[in-house]
Amino acid sequence: MIRSNILELLLAHRTDDQLENEMLQDTIRFIRQHPDCFERSLLVGHVTGSAWIVNKEGTHTLMLHHKKLDKWFQPGGHCDGDPNVMAVAAKEAFEETGIGVRPISNAVFDVDHHVIPERKGVPEHIHFDIRFFFEADKTTDELPSNPEANAVRWIPLEKVEEYNNTPSIMRLVKKCMQ
Template sequence: MSLHADAVRTLKEWTAPDESQERLRLSYLDHLASFPDGMWKACADGHVTASALVVDAAGERVLLTLHRKLRMWLQTGGHCEPGDAGLAEAALREAEEESGIGGLTRVGGPVRLDRHETPCAWHLDVQYVVRAPRGAVGTVSAESLDLQWFRFDEVGDVVDTSVQRLAEAALHRLR
């Protein structure tokens, strides 16, 4: 199955938690129907991306990266690559690359969608939660200025509303 087909399948099967997320889900599907290259960075009209919030083994903290270009604390994630078998695999790959932590495990399917503008184009982000193994220590990647664990109750102090909503969705998924 192609990455495009996997994204369509994932979005068709995903049950949005509210009306706003349902509108985004439908707009992502419209985008993919209109743009055969809608998974790739080269699609100037926007592209589907995959991200993951890394949660520690105890489910008490999240790992955020201080993005080098955007200078914001964010979850791990980014562009899909030709070798990705699907959105979930792209999110996991990005999380491992940007956190330096091996052995991450995905916690179910997507938890939310977030559409945001970046310097390259609109990102139609499909967001997952991944759990780190006990004792995991991150390593700052070339895409980051810093990498730090934050308790769930600290996240709102350092992130924008989109990451705060992702953290809330992650906490709901974990409970």
């Protein structure tokens, strides 16, 4: 079954965060109910993969200012049919930042889901975001421009809340500072 690998990873994921645990259970249910969960064409929602990237010292994370949503986020995107969500996250990280990454772990790092507003004829839907923890191959201040982002920047972990202080992002910061 095309969904078995991600379901195995999600079933092994443990969290003490009550909200994340609820989103984890929702995500598992969604994937079990929708064989086409990796397809963007599934208009109720779909699985996405994102990368929480830190530098080698573990002091900074790589974030981008998303043009459409006008907020700072970690790199990530649609699976577009690819069930290897970790590979999707790594590919999106490179496409959006120009930085290659290596997984710190092959396990799921975090699970989140969020509503994406209606836009250009695509109805409001849910992104079931599965996040993986990566280390950057290199750290450089010369980051490429990205048509989907206003900026790409290395941000000190202790300053991430100045860019995006949502519980979802702050949970990522907390996890990598433990």
